[in-house]
Amino acid sequence: MRILVMIVLLTTVAGSAVAEEGRLLYERYCSQCHGVEGTGKGINAPHMSVFPRDHTDRREMMGRTDEELFRVVRDGGASISQSVLMPAWNHNLDDDQIHDLVRYMRELCCEE
DSSP: OHHHHHHHHHHHHHHHHHHHHHHHHHHHHTHHHHOTTSSSOOTTGGGOSSOOOOTTOHHHHHTSOHHHHHHHHHHOGGGGTSOTTSOOOTTTOOHHHHHHHHHHHHHHHHOO
């Protein structure tokens, strides 16, 4: 029983660390356009010809697979036939960091 409790605690702590890493990456790389809260109303948004995606829009986000979200962060908007204004972050972020970002975007849209 004691081992089970320890496993649950370690899993929770590890999950929290991943969520925190995703949040920090989002604030650093995504918030200028998508906003700190993910609503698509970042500081750059009013000056863009195509408004950034609202990551809190559950319906829109559930229409995208994790693979699509990963690909758009890694390779940019054009990689999934979306806005060329969405830059590719593959030179700044590794695959693990991009997966952390995708998990965080899922939290923004889909967790109460």
